[in-house]
Amino acid sequence: MEIKKKTEKEEVPVKDFTTCDATAQMITKGRREGVETAFDRAANMKACPIGADSACCKHCFMGPCRLNSKDPYGKVGVCGATIDTIMARNFARAIASGGAAHTDHGMGMVDLFREVVNGKIKDYEIKDVQKLEAVAQSIGIETEGRSVKEIATDLYKELERTYTQVEGEIPFAKRVPPKTLENWRKHGIVPRGAMREIMEMMHRTHMGVDQDYANITKQCSRTALADGWGGSMVATEISDILFGTPSPISIEVNMGVLKEDHVNIIIHGHEPNMFESMIASVHERTLIEAAKAAGAKGINLAGMCCSGAEVLVRHGIPHAGNFMSTEAVLITGAVDAMAVDVQCIKQGLVKVAECYNTPLITTNPRCRIEGATHVEFNDHDPKACTDEIVIKAITRFKNRKAKIEIPKNVNVGVHGFSHEYINYMLGGTFRGSYTPLNDNIINGRIRGVAGVVGCTNPRVKQDWVHVELVKELIKNDVLVLQTGCSQIALAKAGLTTPEAAHLAGPGLKEVCETVGMPPVLGIGSCVDNSRILIAASEMVRTGGLGDSIADLPVAGCAPEYMSEKAICIGQYFVASGVYTVFGVTFPIVEGTKFHKHLFEELETMGFGKWGFAVDPHEIARLMINHIDKKRKALGLDKGRERVLMDMQDRRAIDAA
Numbered sequence: 001m002e003i004k005k006k007t008e009k010e011e012v013p014v015k016d017f018t019t020c021d022a023t024a025q026m027i028t029k030g031r032r033e034g035v036e037t038a039f040d041r042a043a044n045m046k047a048c049p050i051g052a053d054s055a056c057c058k059h060c061f062m063g064p065c066r067l068n069s070k071d072p073y074g075k076v077g078v079c080g081a082t083i084d085t086i087m088a089r090n091f092a093r094a095i096a097s098g099g100a101a102h103t104d105h106g107m108g109m110v111d112l113f114r115e116v117v118n119g120k121i122k123d124y125e126i127k128d129v130q131k132l133e134a135v136a137q138s139i140g141i142e143t144e145g146r147s148v149k150e151i152a153t154d155l156y157k158e159l160e161r162t163y164t165q166v167e168g169e170i171p172f173a174k175r176v177p178p179k180t181l182e183n184w185r186k187h188g189i190v191p192r193g194a195m196r197e198i199m200e201m202m203h204r205t206h207m208g209v210d211q212d213y214a215n216i217t218k219q220c221s222r223t224a225l226a227d228g229w230g231g232s233m234v235a236t237e238i239s240d241i242l243f244g245t246p247s248p249i250s251i252e253v254n255m256g257v258l259k260e261d262h263v264n265i266i267i268h269g270h271e272p273n274m275f276e277s278m279i280a281s282v283h284e285r286t287l288i289e290a291a292k293a294a295g296a297k298g299i300n301l302a303g304m305c306c307s308g309a310e311v312l313v314r315h316g317i318p319h320a321g322n323f324m325s326t327e328a329v330l331i332t333g334a335v336d337a338m339a340v341d342v343q344c345i346k347q348g349l350v351k352v353a354e355c356y357n358t359p360l361i362t363t364n365p366r367c368r369i370e371g372a373t374h375v376e377f378n379d380h381d382p383k384a385c386t387d388e389i390v391i392k393a394i395t396r397f398k399n400r401k402a403k404i405e406i407p408k409n410v411n412v413g414v415h416g417f418s419h420e421y422i423n424y425m426l427g428g429t430f431r432g433s434y435t436p437l438n439d440n441i442i443n444g445r446i447r448g449v450a451g452v453v454g455c456t457n458p459r460v461k462q463d464w465v466h467v468e469l470v471k472e473l474i475k476n477d478v479l480v481l482q483t484g485c486s487q488i489a490l491a492k493a494g495l496t497t498p499e500a501a502h503l504a505g506p507g508l509k510e511v512c513e514t515v516g517m518p519p520v521l522g523i524g525s526c527v528d529n530s531r532i533l534i535a536a537s538e539m540v541r542t543g544g545l546g547d548s549i550a551d552l553p554v555a556g557c558a559p560e561y562m563s564e565k566a567i568c569i570g571q572y573f574v575a576s577g578v579y580t581v582f583g584v585t586f587p588i589v590e591g592t593k594f595h596k597h598l599f600e601e602l603e604t605m606g607f608g609k610w611g612f613a614v615d616p617h618e619i620a621r622l623m624i625n626h627i628d629k630k631r632k633a634l635g636l637d638k639g640r641e642r643v644l645m646d647m648q649d650r651r652a653i654d655a656a
């Protein structure tokens with residue numbers, strides 16, 4: 001449901017902004033108190049139609065040039081660039097930027113890992129030796145009879161190539177199913193190091209270089225794969241080795257996790273190291289005593305966005321909400337400090353935090369925000385930063401002036417389904433395997449698997465598309481894997497519990513009840529989309545579902561995406577062989593050659609392809625049709641019918 005622009009006189013009703021009751025309550029409180037959020041700004045600022053279609057270019061100073069998306073071939077830029085070149089270059093730069101964000105995060109994890117292995121950092125340690133050995137073995141590092149330090153040393157040296165390698169293939173290319181890898185080699189898109197790929201992407205999209213949309217798309221795929229099978233996958237694997245591999249854990253979600261009588265600290269961003277240190281700080285006896293001396297019952301730590309998604313799957317730390325709730329949570333007046341690191345941190349937080357006298361604390365030198373307090377985080381002395389944040393929060397608690405109103409909403413969910421746990425859950429300790437999953441797909445109890453991931457975006461009603469889409473998928477026996485802000489939307493809707501199995505179709509319900517799992521599996525943060533790639537590879541390796549990822553009855557979707565990282569994730573799924581549907585808007589003009597290339601031709605080249613729809617039921621239809629197409633190609637199409645919506649379902653949509 002698209003949010004309409006408000007006129008001078010009318011204010012957009014809060015119920016049009018979000019289906020999250022807690023967020024709605026806080027937007028209403030904010031309006032009473034004269035506090036504006038991104039929801040209001042989005043309603044007041046119409047998206048630029050030329051930019052939305054990617055029909056403008058500012059890659060040189062003969063421009064900027066604007067083409068007419070209604071008549072895309074009627075004009076070219078001053079240099080002669082066509083609409084296809086302009087759209088492809090813009091798309092490519094979004095991928096370069098999104099991929100850079102993930103790979104810089106991943107490189108930071110390798111830096112930390114190296115320092116831990118070499119004994120230069122003592123505050124972190126290798127927590128999961130089994131995972132260390134498994135990752136090392138997956139790329140051919142000998143583990144038999146060797147010490148943890150020897151294996152870890154070889155591993156960090158090898159994984160550094162993910163970023164710096166000038167020629168050849170990145171280490172995790174070894175994990176790609178052979179037929180998928182063969183197709184990448186055929187098309188010349190097996191990634192080298194991310195630095196090389198991103199550099200080449202920026203070069204090729206400079207004015208007067210690559211002006212062939214299909215050739216630009218190849219580098220889009222290569223750069224995106226350097227993220228999915230490179231930077232992001234390394235970030236996930238190293239984080240598991242250092243902080244522990246997730247396994248299912250019951251967690252509380254939504255703003256009701258804040259406690260009026262506690263010092264409340266929110267961590268928001270993406271990198272786990274600061275959050276891990278914060279967990280240690282809030283358990284520091286002296287700091288707990290200081291909080292009590294200030295009149296608090298204790299210190300209450302909660303996460304938001306992907307920081308929260310990553311840490312909840314490892315430690316069960318409560319989660320206060322997804323991307324579009326980060327300003328709203330400050331309006332509670334109960335947040336005594338919000339500490340942020342990198343990515344998805346709205347500059348608008350500064351103003352809202354100021355209104356409630358909440359310290360907004362930046363911690364990463366890459367992300368300082370005018371008006372925020374900066375307390376630099378350093379892996380070599382992490383607690384210096386996180387202890388100081390706790391002290392600032394205690395001080396704010398002592399001097400609380402803001403009117404406090406904490407929504408009562410708290411939902412409980414089970415999250416933390418890492419690839420390793422899915423293996424164990426389905427196959428058991430001694431014969432951990434994907435065979436039961438494949439068998440259930442082959443026998444039709446599970447129709448297919450969908451990844452529903454990504455952000456929330458104020459251009460659509462918060463959480464609504466995520467929740468409706470996932471409900472429709474599970475009703476049709478599609479098992480859903482989730483990361484990032486999307487899984488928080490579903491957790492708030494109560495769908496990440498085993499009890500939610502009653503909402504699934506009969507086949508999926510039976511599997512969920514037998515195993516005791518939810519029909520919607522939350523697996524972590526944005527970089528943890530790499531876990532979905534590994535799960536897909538494992539399904540291919542297990543057998544019976546084709547020879548490449550492109551053969552699998554799977555589909556992906558980011559129905560409320562907003563970030564360039566999402567475009568990069570979408571492209572690495574497409575290049576890996578997955579049909580990937582995006583919602584909200586798609587920055588390519590329909591009816592152009594570049595559109596046809598992304599939405600049709602890539603599939604004929606052995607990849608996945610892009611899809612687009614705004615309505616969740618239409619998205620579900622596209623994904624289910626694709627899953628059925630793949631089932632048919634595998635000869636698994638017998639006896640499966642899509643559940644048609646009845647009148648009651650229709651009325652519910654109309655009323656929404």
Ligand code: SF4
Binds near residue numbers: 081086
């Ligand atoms: Fe215009 Fe070409 Fe310059 Fe882009 S590169 S701004 S299309 S002249």
Ligand code: MSK
Binds near residue numbers: 562
């Ligand atoms: S935090 S990229 S809003 S998922 Fe990863 Fe959420 Fe999207 Fe940021």
